[in-house]
Amino acid sequence: MRRTVTLGEGRTPLVESSREPRLYFKLESANPSGSYKDRFVAGELQRVLDGGGRACVATSSGNTGSALAAACARCDVACTIVVNEAAPEGKLRQMQAHGARVIRVPGFTVQAAVTAQVLELLEDLSRGQGIAMVVSAYRYCPVGMSRVEAIATEILELLPAANVFVPVGGGGLFSAVSRGAGASAARVFAVQPEGCNTVVSAWREGRADIDPVASTTRISGLAVPFDIDASLAVRQLRQRNDRALTVTDAEVFDAQRYMLAAEGIYCEPAAAAALAGARKARAQRWIGPEDDVVCLVTGHGFKDPDSIAVAASAHPDRKVDAGALRDLLMAEVR
Numbered sequence: 655m656r657r658t659v660t661l662g663e664g665r666t667p668l669v670e671s672s673r674e675p676r677l678y679f680k681l682e683s684a685n686p687s688g689s690y691k692d693r694f695v696a697g698e699l700q701r702v703l704d705g706g707g708r709a710c711v712a713t714s715s716g717n718t719g720s721a722l723a724a725a726c727a728r729c730d731v732a733c734t735i736v737v738n739e740a741a742p743e744g745k746l747r748q749m750q751a752h753g754a755r756v757i758r759v760p761g762f763t764v765q766a767a768v769t770a771q772v773l774e775l776l777e778d779l780s781r782g783q784g785i786a787m788v789v790s791a792y793r794y795c796p797v798g799m800s801r802v803e804a805i806a807t808e809i810l811e812l813l814p815a816a817n818v819f820v821p822v823g824g825g826g827l828f829s830a831v832s833r834g835a836g837a838s839a840a841r842v843f844a845v846q847p848e849g850c851n852t853v854v855s856a857w858r859e860g861r862a863d864i865d866p867v868a869s870t871t872r873i874s875g876l877a878v879p880f881d882i883d884a885s886l887a888v889r890q891l892r893q894r895n896d897r898a899l900t901v902t903d904a905e906v907f908d909a910q911r912y913m914l915a916a917e918g919i920y921c922e923p924a925a926a927a928a929l930a931g932a933r934k935a936r937a938q939r940w941i942g943p944e945d946d947v948v949c950l951v952t953g954h955g956f957k958d959p960d961s962i963a964v965a966a967s968a969h970p971d972r973k974v975d976a977g978a979l980r981d982l983l984m985a986e987v988r
Contacts, residue, residue, distance in 0.1 A: 659700040659725055661686035663693050664804060668812055668948070673916055677932070678816075678948045680809060683921055687724045687748065688954035689717035690802065690827065694790045695725045698798025702786040703729060711776055712736070712788040715763050715823070715875045716745030717953055722788055723754035736772060738763040742874050742922075742958045766866040766880040791826045791882045799830055805950070806834025806842075813946045815839040819935070820950050821927035822846040822853050822898075823876040825887030827952070832890040843940075844887060844898035845931030847871035847906065852884045854898045857891050864888070872903050874958060875924040897940060901930040909933065911965050913951075920955035920962075928952075 666684045671677035682690035699722070702710055709732035712722050719735040726733035735749055739760040749756050761768035773789075780787035792799045809816055818835070820828045822844045832842045846854045849871030852864050864881035871877050878884070891898055910926035913919040928949035935941050955962050974982050 657703060657729065659696050659703060659729060661692060661696075661724065661728065663696050665808060666805075668809065669919075671917060676944070676946050678813065678946065679913075679917070679919055679929075680805065680818075680948055680950050681919070682805065683919075683925060683951050683954040685721075687717075687721040688957060689721060690805065690950070690952050691717040691721035691790055692725075693801045693804065694718070694795070694798040695721040695788075696798075697801035698788055698795045699725050699729060699731065701797045702731070702788075705786075707784075707786045708732065710734075710786040710788050711779060713762070713773065713776065714741075714745075714749075714790075715877070716741050716957060717875060718788070718790040719754065719756070720745050720748040720752075720957070723749040723752035726754065727752040736762060736776065740874075742960065744957045744959045748957075764869050764877055764879060769880060789882070791824055792829060792886055793882055799826055802827060802830035803834035806831045806836075806838075806840070809948050810835065810838050810840055813840075813948060816946045816948045817841045817843065817932075817935075817941050818948045818950070819843045819845055819928035819932045821876055821924050821931075821952055822887065823850075823924070824878040825853055825881075825883035825885075827950075828853070828887045829883050829890050831950070832887075832894055832896060835894065842890075842894065842896045843931055843935060844891060844896070845927050846898065846900050847873050847876050847927070848900040848902050849873075850877050850879050851900050852879060852881065853887045853891075854900050856884070856888045857898045862888065873906055873923050873927060875922070875953065876927060897935075899931055899934055899938075899940075901927060901934060905930040905934070907961070907964075910961065911968070914955070914962075914965050915969075919951060921951050922953040922955055922958040923961050925951045925953045 685692040869879040909930040
């Protein structure tokens with residue numbers, strides 16, 4: 655009997671802003687493990703199981719590993735995940751809680767040479783031992799990535815001419831949303847940190863090749879300083895005549911604080927990059943006041959507790975004795 659891999663991913667909410675007209679948030683953070691990567695994993699792990707696989711090895715900056723660990727736990731598949739040494743603790747704990755074996759490698763995902771070495775080793779292991787290699791990129795796992803294209807389909811069912819802003823790290827998510835948008839009237843915007851602008855720099859300079867960069871961004875999950883799906887993203891940008899722009903880390907963290915305090919959306923920094931890009935695009939008049947704008951909220955706030963702690967520090971708690979509580983409450987509610 656064929657086993658279907660799913661935890662109920664997809665069909666995530668499209669929530670209208672409480673403050674800004676025609677601004678919407680696609681809550682991919684509402685997926686079962688807290689990010690859009692559940693869509694990818696459902697498709698890719700299904701392929702592994704259908705092929706008789708019972709073990710996999712994966713690379714991740716965080717969210718792929720979390721999604722894969724959850725699905726593997728459900729399907730009784732052995733799971734080993736190679737991550738960067740500085741991967742956020744929230745994501746690491748999630749992987750480990752589901753029983754995945756996690757290996758930290760200094761320099762992986764941020765140094766091109768180290769990353770190439772690790773990927774080559776994992777490819778050799780996969781071929782030699784028959785163990786599935788899971789990487790959330792069309793370059794390695796096109797079946798799983800094709801499931802991500804449904805994000806665009808779900809948006810366009812409700813907003814056929816939306817301007818969709820997509821955070822960019824390796825380039826796979828943008829490529830999937832752009833492919834999903836197809837020949838529609840939607841425009842898809844690639845938003846990448848200034849400190850890791852592989853896609854945006856190639857698009858601006860008319861290059862097809864991706865030059866490795868020395869990543870300086872602090873936005874976890876978007877620090878991919880080499881070509882995995884970046885060259886594919888550049889081709890998609892040109893094919894659909896979409897646009898790309900960079901944002902600073904400060905603009906991303908500011909957007910995250912706004913989403914937390916003004917919109918009630920609990921998100922990690924990478925998930926706020928789309929809003930930072932939409933703000934900049936509006937300031938540059940790439941989009942107008944009558945345009946529908948959709949920002950992809952790619953990951954939940956519990957993924958990066960350090961950034962949440964910084965945001966929370968602006969609203970400290972207070973300790974008072976019961977006798978002084980009435981006066982404090984009366985002062986607060988006025």
